[in-house]
Each structure stands twice: as C-alpha cells, then as structure tokens.
Amino acid sequence: MAVNSAIEVDISALTFETLDKIRGYLKRMIDTKGSDLHIKANAVVRARIQGDIVPLSGDILSKEDALTFAKELLRTRFPEFVEKKELDLVYPYDEHTRFRVNIFFQMEGVSAVFRVIPVKILSLEELGLPSILKKFTQLERGMILVTGVTGSGKSTTLAAMINEINWNKRKHIITVEDPIEFVHKDRKCVVNQRSVGQDTYSFGNALRAALREDPDIILVGEMRDRETIETALHASDSGHLVFSTLHTLDAKETINRIVSSFPTEEQPRIRLSLASVLQGVISQRLVPTIDEKRVAALEVMVKTPYIAQLILESRDVEIRDAIEEGREIYGSQSFDQHILELWNDKIISTEQAFSYATSPSDLKLKMQGMGGKIQSGQKAADTSSFDEDDIFQIKKD
Secondary structure, X not given: OOOOHHHOOOHHHOOOHHHHHHHHHHHHHHHOOOOEEEEEOOEEEEXXXXXXXXXXXXXXXXXXXXXXXXXXXXXHHHHHHHHHOEEEEEEEOOOOEEEEEEEEEEOOEEEEEEEEEEOOOOOOOOOOOOOHHHHHHOOOOEEEEEEOOOOXXXXXXXXXXXXXHHHHOOOEEEEEEOOOOXXXXXXXXXXXEEEEOOOEOOHHHHHHHHOOOOOOEEEEOOOOOHHHHHHHHHHHXXXXXXXXXXXXXXXXXHHHHHHHOOOHHHHHHHHHHHHHHEEEEEEEEEEEOOOOOEEEEEEEEEOOHHHHXXXXXXXXXXXXXXXXXXXXXXXXXXXXXXHHHHHHOOOOOHHHHHHHOOOHHHHHHHHHHOOOEEEEOOEEEEHHHOOHHHHHHHHHO
C-alpha cells in the first residue's frame, strides 16, 4: 500500500517520553492483575480490573500527546496507521509480558487498547478445564470451535489445546492469527505461526495455502467471513484437525451463525458438512467469583449421532437439552450445569450464578434440589428468598 511520505516519522526526533508514561500505566495494570489498558485522547487512562474499567490516574492525555504516543509506539508503521485508520500489533513489554494492541482513530483523536498476553502457556490442567478438552486434542480430524464474547478467554483455551498437542504428538501445526498472541516453540511438533497483515494478506489466503503445506492441525484465529468458514469446513472434511473461534454465546448460536452466513439455498449443504465435521464446541463466560477473581464457566458440546441429527434437521433449539443429557456418557455440559457446580463449590455467589445462567429459573429449581442453602457474597442465604422478579432483575443488571 502506498503511503504519503509527508506522514513518515523521523524516529531520531522522538523522545519516547509519552510511551514511557504509558509503560508506567501498563506496569500498574500488571501489578493489579488487570487485563486491558484503555488509552484515549482527551481522557484519563483506564484499565479493566476484575471485569470493571477503572481510572488509573486523574491526568488527562491530550490529543497531541496521544498522537505522539502513536508515533512512538508504531515508528515506521505510523504511515500505515494513518492510511488504514486502525492497526493490530503485539507489543513486548518485557521478557515475561506481551500485549495485543489495537490502535485506532476516533472523533477525539487516537485511542488504543492493550490486552495482556501471558508469555507462559498454561496447561489444560492448570486452567482447570474439563478433561473432554484433552480428548479433543487427540482427534485426527474434524473441527473444534471455541466461542464467547471478547475477553472470555478463548485464546487462552486454544493455546492450551495447541500446547497439549505440541508436547504429546508428532504433527505439523499451522496457525493463522491476527495478531499472533501466544508463541509456540517447536516441541514434538513443527509449529508455523502466521500473522495476518505481516505474513499473509488474509485468513482466507493463508487457510487455502495451508492445505498445500502438509498440515495436520490448523488453527484459524477467527472465522470472520463466509470464505474462511467454507475453507475451514473443507480442511476439516479433507482429513485435518481444525481449531477456530467465533464470537457466539453458545453451541446453538454458533451453528446458527455459521449456517446463516450462507445463502438460503446453500444452507442444507452447510448443515450436512457441519453434522459431519464438527466434533465439539466450547463456549466460555468469565464469571466473577466470591473472592473477587474470575472463573471460566464452560458449555461443552460433544458431537454425538443424536446431535449430528439435530444439526442436520435444523433442530438447534434442542441442542442444549442434548448437551445436558450427555454429561455422564460423553463429558458434555451446559452452562447451567457448570454454573451450578461452581455455585455448589462456593466459588461464585447466587447473584452471579443467576446473572450468568442461561435459564435462571431452571437453575433456581436445581439449587433448591441440592438443599436450598446458598452462598451469596460472603453470607449464606436461601434460594427461597429469590422469586422470578428478583432473578429477572439480577440478569438485567
């Protein structure tokens, strides 16, 4: 892409004082175990700590300082930023901490969000994830999807699964990411990681090329468009194990989102393909805990002949019941089953359990069936004190 030479940056003229100040805020966020730093022109610097965005200082970052910060951060990529109006990159803070950064223009000037990327890749056991996820990594072919809203831990879960394969199998792994977050060193596997924009033009291009690069496992950072979805389905169908993510809430919505990406006349074909290749869907929600941390609540759909039939026959609404019924035999679980477990183990409060449940009223009945005594904040309470209006208000808030 051609850029205007008038916006090129003279690096020798930069003092990097503004970037040093931002690094100070990053350090404060790291120390308080925050997840995201928000930089905005004409505003105070804020951080997301335990799910809430809070100010780190009363000092206003001027429009001019925000622009200087962009130049100091991007250096020779600044002209590209001006052309594209937003950029993704990875910023190495030190040998222990890296950040995924999105920097963009908005009406007040420059803004940026820094997301912490842990350097150490935690194992599935260290993350406390269900044992069925390890079984997914042992598959030879098919598609595994990890879904959830932004910031729900999808990348962390995927990294743990790729890490499991890397240490235990002799395979060729190709990842296509935007940008690369977790860096995987070759263990038993050969791992090639490609960054969109730097190593390839698009997810679709990289995925098509990957099919000619002798892969066993392909990780697609996100299935953003119909072309990428189609190619990922083809890769799964042709004998590869494909991992990817979608910004969907649960398995039912995931299947619906994929199918609805295609014209009506093509949707039966896509359902047939999904029923064949989709091996599992892992959906995540981060729930605040009683001790003011956060824990991942997971819905895990494991493909069974019955679920394949539901997908094929467009009976997506029945999938959640099928997931719950398959817990003992197949290792699947619904959100409400996992939330009930977290509540029963006194990890989350009743208010948070109702707030994050798929069906709060059903969850209340299950709680009462387990004895009725609950842990609400730091105090014991009784589920009988919550009526339907209470549950609705909690969920709405």
